[in-house]
Amino acid sequence: MEITIKGVKCRYEQAGEGKNVLLLHGWGGEAASWLPVYHHLRDKCRVTALDFPGHGRSGLPPEDGWGVQEYADFTAEFIRALGLEGCDIVAHSFGCRVSIVLSAQQPELVGKLLLTGAAGLRKKPGPAARLRQGLYKGLKACCRLLPNGQALRKRLADRFGSRDYRALPENMRRTFVKVVNEDLSAYLPRIKAQPLLVFGRQDTETPLWMGQKMEREIPGAGLVVLENAGHFAYLDKLYDFLRIMDAYLFET
Numbered sequence: 001m002e003i004t005i006k007g008v009k010c011r012y013e014q015a016g017e018g019k020n021v022l023l024l025h026g027w028g029g030e031a032a033s034w035l036p037v038y039h040h041l042r043d044k045c046r047v048t049a050l051d052f053p054g055h056g057r058s059g060l061p062p063e064d065g066w067g068v069q070e071y072a073d074f075t076a077e078f079i080r081a082l083g084l085e086g087c088d089i090v091a092h093s094f095g096c097r098v099s100i101v102l103s104a105q106q107p108e109l110v111g112k113l114l115l116t117g118a119a120g121l122r123k124k125p126g127p128a129a130r131l132r133q134g135l136y137k138g139l140k141a142c143c144r145l146l147p148n149g150q151a152l153r154k155r156l157a158d159r160f161g162s163r164d165y166r167a168l169p170e171n172m173r174r175t176f177v178k179v180v181n182e183d184l185s186a187y188l189p190r191i192k193a194q195p196l197l198v199f200g201r202q203d204t205e206t207p208l209w210m211g212q213k214m215e216r217e218i219p220g221a222g223l224v225v226l227e228n229a230g231h232f233a234y235l236d237k238l239y240d241f242l243r244i245m246d247a248y249l250f251e252t
Helices: 031-041 068-081 094-105 127-143 149-160 170-180 185-190 208-217 238-250
Strands: 002-005 008-015 020-024 046-050 087-092 110-116 196-200 222-226
Touching (some): 008 068, 020 031, 031 087, 087 094, 087 238, 094 110, 185 208, 222 238
Parallel strands (some): 020 087, 110 196
């Protein structure tokens, strides 16, 4: 299925009947990232999974890039366009960033909130990362003094950027930089959905301390830790995740 939101073509999948559950994927993912969860839910509710702009089969955001706020505004408009107001949201990683801002700013659009591998808190870089960042900033500053500085800055970005960054087209690189540099701590106390947080014990992308901080700072939040699971805990421990999700979304 396809819909245009904020001038961007958006592809999504929808199946089932009953209460609405919206699935929001992580960075670099797509609606299909939720496939086993989507198939499980379609017999229990009306489940919707979208491809965020710049992912899957959806169009790209504008050339100057989007931050989390723009993605949250996009998602809010998507929810209203499809009549999903008050939907429960199940989100992973980057999708959690969007959900945090959305639920803090427009709580009327969100019912229950399940966040797994939730991103949104800034990690403190280690000594090696700080040295690398300092070297990159220094070299980038030097490029401003050179006649071919723009081309050199692009080569530096290709050399020093993360694997995720290097794999992206230019306008999505701007989006990536905006997104990963945002610290969403200030939004946490404003969330009213009393979310359930599910983290993998071995998650290195969004370490467990992030889930513990979110549990402390979001009113009424609960935290479940899945052993022997990483950043994709919902796939690493699919059976456990489905049981936890069902208990949270459907049992009273």
